[in-house]
Amino acid sequence: xxxxxxxxxxxxxxxxxxxxxxxxxxxxxxxxxxxxxxxxxxxxxxxxxxxxxxxxxxxxxxxxxxxxxxxxxxxxxxxxxxxxxxxxxxxxxxxxxxxxxxxxxxxxxxxxxxxxxxxxxxxxxxxxxxxxxxxxxxxxxxxxxxxxxxxxxxxxxxxxxxxxxxxxxxxxxxxxxxxxxxxxxxxxxxxxxxxxxxxxxxxxxxxxxxxxxxxxxx
Amino acid sequence: xxxxxxxxxxxxxxxxxxxxxxxxxxxxxxxxxxxxxxxxxxxxxxxxxxxxxxxxxxxxxxxxxxxxxxxxxxxx
Numbered sequence: 001x002x003x004x005x006x007x008x009x010x011x012x013x014x015x016x017x018x019x020x021x022x023x024x025x026x027x028x029x030x031x032x033x034x035x036x037x038x039x040x041x042x043x044x045x046x047x048x049x050x051x052x053x054x055x056x057x058x059x060x061x062x063x064x065x066x067x068x069x070x071x072x073x074x075x076x077x078x079x080x081x082x083x084x085x086x087x088x089x090x091x092x093x094x095x096x097x098x099x100x101x102x103x104x105x106x107x108x109x110x111x112x113x114x115x116x117x118x119x120x121x122x123x124x125x126x127x128x129x130x131x132x133x134x135x136x137x138x139x140x141x142x143x144x145x146x147x148x149x150x151x152x153x154x155x156x157x158x159x160x161x162x163x164x165x166x167x168x169x170x171x172x173x174x175x176x177x178x179x180x181x182x183x184x185x186x187x188x189x190x191x192x193x194x195x196x197x198x199x200x201x202x203x204x205x206x207x208x209x210x211x212x213x214x215x216x217x218x
Numbered sequence: 219x220x221x222x223x224x225x226x227x228x229x230x231x232x233x234x235x236x237x238x239x240x241x242x243x244x245x246x247x248x249x250x251x252x253x254x255x256x257x258x259x260x261x262x263x264x265x266x267x268x269x270x271x272x273x274x275x276x277x278x279x280x281x282x283x284x285x286x287x288x289x290x291x292x293x294x
Contacts, residue, residue, distance in 0.1 A: 056280060092280070099283045104234050146231065146283060165232070 001025035001211045004040030006070070006086075008032040008061050013047035013188060017083065020188040023201060024208040032064040041215075042079040042207050043070050045086030047139075047186060057100060057142045058088035067093055079123055079207055080180045084140055087172070087182030096175055096182045098147030103140070104165030110139040112196065113185060114158035115171055122154055122174055123210040124181040127202050134199040136185040138163050143184040145170045152176060155183055219267045220291040225279045226257035257284070261291065 003021035007014045007029050014029060021027035021044065028038055032050075037043065050061035061067065067089070074080045074095050082090040090096040103109060117125050117132040128134065134155075143164040155172035162169045164184070172183030187200030227233045233255050240254040260278055264270060270288045279286040 055277070059277065059280070099280055101231070101283060102234060104232060106234050106238060144232075148282060 001042070001208045002038075002040045003027040003042050003044055003207075004030040004037055005044045005046055006030045006032060006066055007046075008048070008050035008064060010050045010052050011046050011048035011085070013083065013085075013186065016186075016188040017044045017046040020191045020200065020204050023191055024204045025211075030066055032061070032066045035065050035069045037066075037069050037073055041211055042081065043073060045070070045080070045082040045089050046188070047084035047086060050085055050089060053085075053142075056088075056092065057085060058090075058092040061085075061089045062093040071095060074175075074180050077177070077179050079210075081124060081203070081207065082180075082182035083186055083188060084138075084143075084184055087184055088142065090180060090182045095180050096173060097149055097151050098145055098173065100142050100184070101144040101146055102142050103144055103163070106141075108139070108141045109143070109163040110137070111163065112137050113161045113163055113171075115161075115185060116156045116158050118153045118156050119174070122178050122181065122206075124174070124203055124206050125154055127206040127209050129199075129202065133158070134185075134187075134190075134202065135197040136187055136190045136200050137195075138185045140164070140184055145173070145184070147173075152178070154181060155185070219265075220261070220263055220293075221267060221270060222289045222291050223260040223262070223270070223274060223278050224257060224287040224289065225260065225274075225284050226255055226286075228283055228285050231283055 115134040145166040157169045174181040187203040190197040190200030235256040236254040274286040
């Protein structure tokens, strides 16, 4: 299983995403100006401030050459995970429904939050613990999810844990087909006991397990 | 043509920046202020103004959450 982690100018969580992915498989960095996805099995769009978040978070990154390849990869059913700024990029690229607005508090939030897995039947959550609770940090200013249309909710902030005022406590959504997933919390920052929680690992483990089921055991 | 594109949060979408300013003004002694909203101003020279609506739909605004208004700048 090979992950590709996209690096835009202004990305800042790509190395943590790379390290997290390497706990369950191989992983390489994909440069924003390249169209070649190097034969990866899943793409991660990491957190950060791609292109300085100019205009709107994710609005410019959407036009990067690598995103053309990612859009085609997603259309063909490839797995795409967008974390934080990556979630914003996927919404701007219309690979996911909805948009991210400034937090209602207008403040940067940086804390551990409790999440509930609302949909464990996705390639990104199938290996989540049976109690469906995850403890994962958030760190963002523009995380208030909004969609005028009904969406497939994958993760919700547990009651009392919504850090940004998102609609229906939504923390993460996937597309209808279930192969593109975006979330505001940072699973890549919760993979080592040193940082207090390893719950984020279950997102990466889900992707790897699904890959094994699909390609190795098939 | 010199154009101004005004981008605003769509009606019905919570605008915490507007609310914060609305609450701040009375603190300075200004009264009778309501419905404050904060958006973006984009100024640009365009050869073909007919392209402006598509520019707005595809990049300058996010039509899911924002509305836009195109104004010709005749001041110069």
